[in-house]
Amino acid sequence: MRNPYQQASAQVVPFPAREPEGSLTGLFSEATTESFAAGQSLFWEGDAAAGIFLIGQGMLRLYRSLSDGRRVITGFATKGDIIGLAFRSRYLCTAEALADVRVRRISRRRLGEAIDAQPGLRPQLLDAISDELSRAQDQILLLGRQTAEERVASFLLTMAEQAGPGQVLINLPMTRLDMADYLGLTIETVCRVLSRMQRDGLIAFRGRYDLSICRPRALCEMAGRQDWLEAPAARARVN
Amino acid sequence: MRNPYQQASAQVVPFPAREPEGSLTGLFSEATTESFAAGQSLFWEGDAAAGIFLIGQGMLRLYRSLSDGRRVITGFATKGDIIGLAFRSRYLCTAEALADVRVRRISRRRLGEAIDAQPGLRPQLLDAISDELSRAQDQILLLGRQTAEERVASFLLTMAEQAGPGQVLINLPMTRLDMADYLGLTIETVCRVLSRMQRDGLIAFRGRYDLSICRPRALCEMAGRQDWLEAPAARARVN
DNA sequence: CGTCACTTTGAAAGCTTTCAATAGGAGTGG
DNA sequence: CCACTCCTATTGAAAGCTTTCAAAGTGACG
Numbered sequence: 001m002r003n004p005y006q007q008a009s010a011q012v013v014p015f016p017a018r019e020p021e022g023s024l025t026g027l028f029s030e031a032t033t034e035s036f037a038a039g040q041s042l043f044w045e046g047d048a049a050a051g052i053f054l055i056g057q058g059m060l061r062l063y064r065s066l067s068d069g070r071r072v073i074t075g076f077a078t079k080g081d082i083i084g085l086a087f088r089s090r091y092l093c094t095a096e097a098l099a100d101v102r103v104r105r106i107s108r109r110r111l112g113e114a115i116d117a118q119p120g121l122r123p124q125l126l127d128a129i130s131d132e133l134s135r136a137q138d139q140i141l142l143l144g145r146q147t148a149e150e151r152v153a154s155f156l157l158t159m160a161e162q163a164g165p166g167q168v169l170i171n172l173p174m175t176r177l178d179m180a181d182y183l184g185l186t187i188e189t190v191c192r193v194l195s196r197m198q199r200d201g202l203i204a205f206r207g208r209y210d211l212s213i214c215r216p217r218a219l220c221e222m223a224g225r226q227d228w229l230e231a232p233a234a235r236a237r238v239n
Numbered sequence: 240m241r242n243p244y245q246q247a248s249a250q251v252v253p254f255p256a257r258e259p260e261g262s263l264t265g266l267f268s269e270a271t272t273e274s275f276a277a278g279q280s281l282f283w284e285g286d287a288a289a290g291i292f293l294i295g296q297g298m299l300r301l302y303r304s305l306s307d308g309r310r311v312i313t314g315f316a317t318k319g320d321i322i323g324l325a326f327r328s329r330y331l332c333t334a335e336a337l338a339d340v341r342v343r344r345i346s347r348r349r350l351g352e353a354i355d356a357q358p359g360l361r362p363q364l365l366d367a368i369s370d371e372l373s374r375a376q377d378q379i380l381l382l383g384r385q386t387a388e389e390r391v392a393s394f395l396l397t398m399a400e401q402a403g404p405g406q407v408l409i410n411l412p413m414t415r416l417d418m419a420d421y422l423g424l425t426i427e428t429v430c431r432v433l434s435r436m437q438r439d440g441l442i443a444f445r446g447r448y449d450l451s452i453c454r455p456r457a458l459c460e461m462a463g464r465q466d467w468l469e470a471p472a473a474r475a476r477v478n
Numbered sequence: 479c480g481t482c483a484c485t486t487t488g489a490a491a492g493c494t495t496t497c498a499a500t501a502g503g504a505g506t507g508g
Numbered sequence: 509c510c511a512c513t514c515c516t517a518t519t520g521a522a523a524g525c526t527t528t529c530a531a532a533g534t535g536a537c538g
Binding site: 072 | 303305306307309310313327331332354355358361362364366368369370371379380382384385420422423465
Binding site for chain 1: 483484485486487
């Protein structure tokens, strides 16, 4: 057994002065901003996972492919999202810019150091990854047991929520093919469902990529959600 | 600035004697074993997430439900699996024993303490959760873009791998309904695919719940996998 | 103003589901 | 030990939803 002094110095020396407690996103403030043009990839499925990215602007599609070209989009990442947190040695998916994107990058090593130095970061990291898993399981439920109508309705509501609380004006920066690959459908089915929704007055397109939700309640019912229905007061402000 | 001695003692006092570095599963050695009979639930979807479980024996189905009763099984947990790692305040799914199950339980608080006290646990936890996310995304690909045949073939191979490297004798402790809800199909479709596989000599049932894989290569092709095909040597030992 | 890529719509085909009936197995009780 | 019951599994036939194939429409861009 060492004496207390030795133990003390053994701890003091290898430990850097404890970093100021911050947020997960705060870690990226030390990084410079990188830009990726539409269509460019931040990384590819199967690549050695080196970096972790904070999206500052723009939107990315994250997808996995089968050898014959079939593709599933596992998610869209947007401003404020961190991608790469839950990867082991290799990236699980390809990350491709939908439109021009600005990101900040830190290394996995840097994240590990910060996690070791700042205990307050630990629950934040765990929560972030748990949310990611939660979304993945929502998607499993959607793909495994929901109809085309439910999937599209669900997607529109998610995009609306992302645009802001009670927001009914939505911008869809992705193509119909992206939506189809995200929802496990074909382009044509997505088109048909959207057309029917418009014909039935649930939504109204203004161009191909912008629409407004005319009947949120009906859309929620179609999606099989109770969320919006349970909080009419919150929506009343905006509608 | 404090002098080194004060700094040292300030660290020594609030920090409990550093715990011996161990494994994630090692944390459960302090817990007593609990038993759950077939059909019993460890916890329900939406419950406040209190505990984390290490499966010691038996198998569980983890599932989420829609309000109208449609169900998706997000996974089967078996001996050695830890469930509940990536949950925030509420459980994401219900965990139900397929057959009698023995588990050990620790609290979320305990996990948090251990993570803080034992830096070596941090990467283990991250890896465990990353694996869970990886499996979820595999399932998204399967549900979003694979045919019934591919899904069932994939499932059988997964069960075979779980039984052991190169194992061709499989036990399926779950019902056909469980398989269907896991694969996003109906009971009837699962039956039909299994029957056809048997008729074609890919598999041979011995009772309802046991089968052997007669033509692993063909099954891999059907599943659209390259895994087994790429490592014929590894299989040769066992076959 | 033409080209090209993406979107929309229609019609037919196909895979999976739904509906229905039969079969198989495990457990129970006479 | 066998009949009986119940639940799960299997199989068949028809229906349905989504896909596939095809063609026309739309819009951005040079």
